Amino acid sequence: MIDHDEAGAVRPLTLAWVSRHLQDGERIVRTEALHGGITAEMRRLTIGTPHGGTRDLVLRTFVDPVFVQHAEVMLNREAGVLALLTGTGVPTPGPVGVDPTAAQCEYPSLLMTHLTGRTVLDDQGLEARVPLLARQLAAINALRPAERPREYEAWTTADAVVPPDGADAAAWAAATDVIRRPPPPYEGRFLHRDFQPGNVLFDVEPPGLAGLRITGVVDWVQTSWGPADLDVAHCSTNLAMLHGPAWGLRFAEAYEEAGGALAATASERLxxxxxxxxxxxxxxxxxxxxxxxxxxxxxxxRAVERRLDAYVTALMDALG
Structure with a gap:
């Protein structure tokens, strides 16, 4: 019998598929939903070993029709990137199995190893975490894999931008005009493309901040090749919305302090x-x-929209 929490129950065909990836004598003893994802269902699977121990795996499943139609490309990409990063020193899960077209599972799925640690989204301790995030991102951007990933894709255009209600209309109009220009020239780097606090695991067991360390970086479905500024920008925006605009501005400084290189001019960075x-x-x-x-x-x-508005305004004031 498998111990499920209600949200963590695994569908029968997927359960059978996972079982085929286990070692002799192993069985699934518990499934648990993992929260925090936007595009996919995430579950931790506890595996009982023949000698009475346990180990954990993680199952990513795309069920939303919007994402199912892109699942084959996304899951194959992530499985390939996880294999590519093995041995690089970047703490990532290892791929165990992938069914990107739902040939054997109810929905497209990826099975991978489990990493210790947890995401930390609190304001407390942020000053200690930001330099760790910056160093980790600089290490990712410095990778030079034998196989270069796809070129980055922009996630908006000037014509698609609709400011939040109550936003500073003048600042947003000026900001939109900035991205209406052609992209600046850049030196290509290896990009996570969704590097932000929700995709970074910390070991927070040791008392105090002295033992704080990153134990994992997850969610590699958007991995790309492009300017390091874009990875820094994404983490900066998330920090601004999570913790306030000042932290969005601070992250780029921390990245350079960690040895990362950004665009040469303020206009390019903006x-x-x-x-x-x-x-x-x-x-x-x-x-x-x-x-x-x-x-x-x-x-x-609404609260996050206000922080995003304040961050955009702060960027225009600082770099515009």
Whole structure:
């Protein structure tokens, strides 16, 4: 008998598929839903070993029709990237099995190893975490894999930007004009493309901040090749919405302090920062939901929209 929490129950065909990837004598003894994802269902599977021990795996399943139609490309990409990153020093899960077209499972799925640690979204301790995030991202961007990933894709265009209600109209109009320009030239780097606190695991067991360390970086479905500024911009926007605009501005400084290299001019940096920030304008509610589920209930859609507006205005003041 498998111990499920209600949300963590695994569908029968998928359960059978996972079982075929286990070692002799192993069995699934518990399944548990993992919260915080936006595009897919995530579950932790506890595996009982023949000698009475346990180990954990993680199952990603795309069930939303919008994402199912892209699942084959996304899951194959992530499985390939996880294999590519093995041995690089970047703490990532290892791929165990992938069924990108739902040939054997009810829905497209990826099975991978489980990493210790947890996401930390609280304001407390942020000053200690930001340098760790910056160092980890600089290490990712410095990778030079034998196989280069696909070129990055912009997630918005100037014509698609709709400012949140009550936003500073003048600042948003000026910001939109910035991303209407052609992209600046850049030196290509290896990009996670969704590097942000919700995709980074920390070991928070040791008392105090001295033992704080990153134990994992997850969710590699958007891995790309492009300007490091774009990865920095994405983490900066998330920090601004989670913790306030000042932290969005601070992250780029921390990245350079960690040895990362950004675009040479303020106008180039502004372009990439706004290209990311403005892409959130119509999707704040999707970002805020997992933060609320994680306990940040004060981060309502409206509250996050106000922080995004303040961040865009701060970028225009600082770099415009």
């Amino acid at each position: 372009y990439w920062r706004l290209l990311d920030a403005l892409a959130f304008a119509s999707g704040v509610r999707w970002v805020a939901r997992p933060w609320q589920e994680a306990g940040r209930t004060e981060l309502t859609t």
